Amino acid sequence: MLDETQVLRTSPEEPAGNRGGWYLLTGLVLGLILGLVYAWVIDPVVYENTLPSTLDEGDKDTYRCMIAEAYAATGNLERAALRLDILDDEDPYYALGAQAQRALAEGRSEEARALALLASAIKSYQADSEDLLSTPPLPTATQNILPTYTMPIATSTPQRSFIIFDPMNNDRHLSLAG
């Protein structure tokens, strides 16, 4: 009888002893979830000094459209290509073409025209760049006689060749560009 009473008294204590670790773990997990919800949803990290390649797709489209319109206004293809480059599109030609189609479908024909114009210019620019890269280097001897950093002076007169007769040598003529 006495033994049974002791058993009855001690039995409610045993689960409490086993729960010792579990309630701490529950608190820890609860805190962890609350912390993550706060850090990811309520007050997430705000990025500053970001790159255009990290913009969301809608903003990238606006950026791309501005590049195309600026190209249509200035005709500066090199600058447009550099600007497109920072958007980090896998294929800028495809991205421009796809956006032009979307703009056309939504009735923004001016925007579509600018985008298509830049797309075609970029395609030829890419082809030119590839040609330049695939051209084998000139032999060293030839490279040495090429003029460097000499820009032609712009004149309104087109270039012509003049043949001058050399009186000292009847067989020889001097050819000058003038």
Place this chain on the structure above:
Amino acid sequence: MGRRNRRLIFFVLAILVGLAAGLFSGWELNPVPFKGTSPDSLRVDYKGDIVLMIAELYEAEGDSGEALTRLAFLGDEDPASIVEEAVVFAEEHNYTAEDLVLMRALLTALDASSEVLY
């Protein structure tokens, strides 16, 4: 202190430890992905280039209203101060004289249009 109170204190402490771990993980170790950022968070040189694009378009179109609409892409800040910041950056970083002229022309146009409004 009763056993029950001690357990409650440890439970709250466990929550606080978990909270700290969650915040550290969410802000430092594994923050929200670096994608889908907004244009107003762009680095100052990229903002400057966008202002230059808008100045190039303003030079071609002469439409300050359209320029204001385009500047709204860079956020809610006052458009004139966005352009002013870009001009200062351009001056400090030796933009070409032509680009500076375009940007200053845009700034002048925005100042003029804000004077008309107020």
